[in-house]
Amino acid sequence: MKNHLIGALLGGCVLATAGTMAAAQDKVVLTMWHGHPEWKNAVEAILARYEEQNPNIDIQLEEIPGQSLIARLNTALAAGEAPDLFALRLGPAVAAAGEAGQIIDLTDKVDISGMTEAAQSAARYDGKIWSVPIFGSYTVGLYYHKEIFDENGVTPPANKTEFMEVCRKLQDSGVTPMIAPAQDGVIPAFLYMMMASSVLGADGFEEVRAGTRRLDDPDVVEAARFLQDIYPCFADGSLGTAYTEGKALFALEQGAMLEGGSADYAGFLQTNPNIDVGVVPFPAVDGGTPATVTGMQDTFSVNSESEHPDEAIAFIQWMIQPEAAQMVADTITLSNTVGVSPSDNPVMKEMVEASLSNDVRVFYEFPETGDVFAAIQENAASLFLGEITPEEFSAKLQAVVKPSGA
């Protein structure tokens, strides 16, 4: 008897495994993966607008946190089960998928002329458009709490000397000068990119890519020295603090400053609706120009195995038109579409202003300097701990630069 029962249950398992797939659809279904669960509501609102205007389209969005998404997407792509719309990491990954014919060449299919110069250059790879940054870009600078600064009589620093002075004053009055969640090395990498950019500027960065300038040139080494010198200004336990925790700590005024991007602000508000912050370019290495860096948020591609490529391409085109771009600018981060600026958001406007003087593209979006980011991630902790000198650190970074001239 008992065995029959088990048999029946096992039979049920066989049936369960036969599983039925979703019923017939009279709509065109586009599947889309995105790596930012925290923006789910904002993204869904944009998609709803699109579906409202295109009643025959149903976009099925799935939000998976970035790091997990990469593991899934890479595997699905290799197995031929990737969704219609997805974002690969800009740089080598997009290029490899493009060369393998896994994503559609959008060169003559999507008109990106309305996008900013940076966005256009990010979209083009060897003259072809493989992916389009439809969720805007992020500019990274230095956030500070206005109230904490006022209370302690300090103003936003513009260079290293001023920064160290602000740091000392804040510490003297018992305030943690800077939140720097360095666990995964991402924040140190952004700090370094801004410090180095203050020396190099956009032109100098082009020279690094071309191989006529080096990250271990003595003046650029000063950027690494700056990075090492500000470590004592960081909050306790920075080396083990995760990115999201650090951002929450800053939002809750547990520290006066944070390196942060335009995409972070919405998260601050979520944690602390009363937050009052300002944003400036990151202080320069003495003698340099304070810099911001800008990177593309998610550059979406269309799966070449998609059953509805035309619909997917039409969606990408719509995303960079002013209407959607405005929604991105208002609810997610800075827009890549010319003429679209965040309405009613003084902090984002400050961010736009901050980026006007000396803004450099993030290093990792270029094939020549792509590996520098990973090299900073891997070596920043030992620089902070004094196990390696700024000279050695810079040499390690230069070692992974692949100059285009060479």
Next chain:
Amino acid sequence: MILIAASVLVLIPVAYMVLASFKTIPDFFGNPYGLPAHWAFDNYTRAWTEAHVSITLPNTIIVTFCSVAGSTLLAALIAFGLCRKERAFALTLYTFFVSGLLVPVQMIILPLFILLKWFGLFGTLAALILPYIALGLPLGVLVLTPIASSIPRDLFSAAQVDGASELQIFRRVALPLLKPGLVSVAILNGVWMWNEFFIPLIIAFTPSSQTLPVGIISFIGVYSTEWGLVFASVVISTVPIVVAYLFMTRQFQSGLTAGAIKG
């Protein structure tokens, strides 16, 4: 005394999690260890709907149950087949199966994906159940084979004298004696199958085939995370397995006794 201390140490983090599951984001960071300033019960309702628990919970139950049943049964058959060392290939096959415990899942995930697609299983729950059955075998064989070997031979030969076939001997003689071991294998494998994150993340992503652990991470953002929601869904996903554990405790205890003897 020591037991009370140990229990308290174990319970503090659990209590912390349960409290946190009732907090809003500002409350969570502003007041990390007190009682919630205001009990955010809607974390649970949101976790339930936004993580699609109404789909993922039945899926997880079906997947875990079928995988545990399949894996345990097949492991028992293998253990019975290999329980006498002098049989052909017995030791070789035993080592072969057990070495599966050492295979890192990252190494097999992509070929597994492609294989499941070939079989036309992609998008069904079988895409999880079949690999889980295979992945559960090494532990099952490791635990059950020594127990099967410890069954006195006379029992088998007596059944043979009575005219029982090998299959009947397995069902009527071996299986009942293996029962405690079966229970421990079921729990050992069941716990990891229930909580497994990486495999379903990669190979079970159609909306109809998702499982609980993957639903939970959809609350973990890159720029900010709603911890209250995360912990509410962790609590939701832990309760069923705690209940199942309480249900099986007595069985389990005797199960591991038998397992440990020849462990």
Next chain:
Amino acid sequence: MLAQSRQWDGRGGRRRRQSALARRYGHLLFVAPGFVFFIAFMVLPSLAGFAVSLTNWTGVGTDFSFVGLDNFVEALGSWPLYRAAWHNLIMFLAILVFQHTVGLFVAVQLHAKPRFMEVYRTILFLPVIISLVSTGFIWTLMLSPNIGVINALLKDLGLGFLARAWLSDPDLALATVIGVQCWNVLGWAIIIYLAGLQAIPEELLQAAEIDGATGWVRFRRVVFPLLSPSFTALTVLTFIGQFRVFDIVYVLTGPLGSPNFETDVLATLIYRSAFGGSSIASNDVRMSYAVALAVIVFVIMAIASTFLIRVLRRREISA
């Protein structure tokens, strides 16, 4: 085998009618169903995975070429592999000691059947049931030097001088990860040892008592040797568990095994090589190299566990 057959022949008539083939290989029919599953979903994918390790495939695109054993040569010559393996080894040894001391001690207490024994046992097993990922989240937040409950608790108890940046102090991080894992795995030690204790016949203990052995002496001379199967089972489980540990380390200290790789283990190293160290950018990603690392880990573990099992079995026999 010969003796076996003759014995059966002598007893049962039915046996004789079975062909020699069925007698010799009949048992393999029982192995066959599981064998098919195992080959299909374990062995074939493993072999395919191994094939990937012989190429230079990055994981994206279809561009790759055969590079032979280059990945293996590179991996074996790289310092991070040994650093990670060293951390795995330390974790294994530390947790092994914990399991065989604290775990055993608690199990002995439980075996004395105190009141509420069932309650204690259930509570102590709870961490095993809670998923490793969740365990990681809970402890990350509790250990945080900024918002964590642990430091706050220490201060309230007047032990503020003990408060630390647990997971970010390079000298403490590995120990902290081990501590969290102890919380997580104590349940296994208790369950396995308790089972072993309950299997010891009462008469043996009584006999020892009559011989005048009491307390510690009785435990060491009589009880502990009888627990050696539990000892073996727990040691092997701990070995496999600690050399494969991933989720909990990944959640506690991130993909880089922070701070400064002090908690980097083999599995995080493999994961980082396969999928990168962050979602934003990490371009030094090579699936083929990651798989080569995985194969190396597999081989080392296979050798080590064979050795381990042999030693433990010998100890058991002599005990």
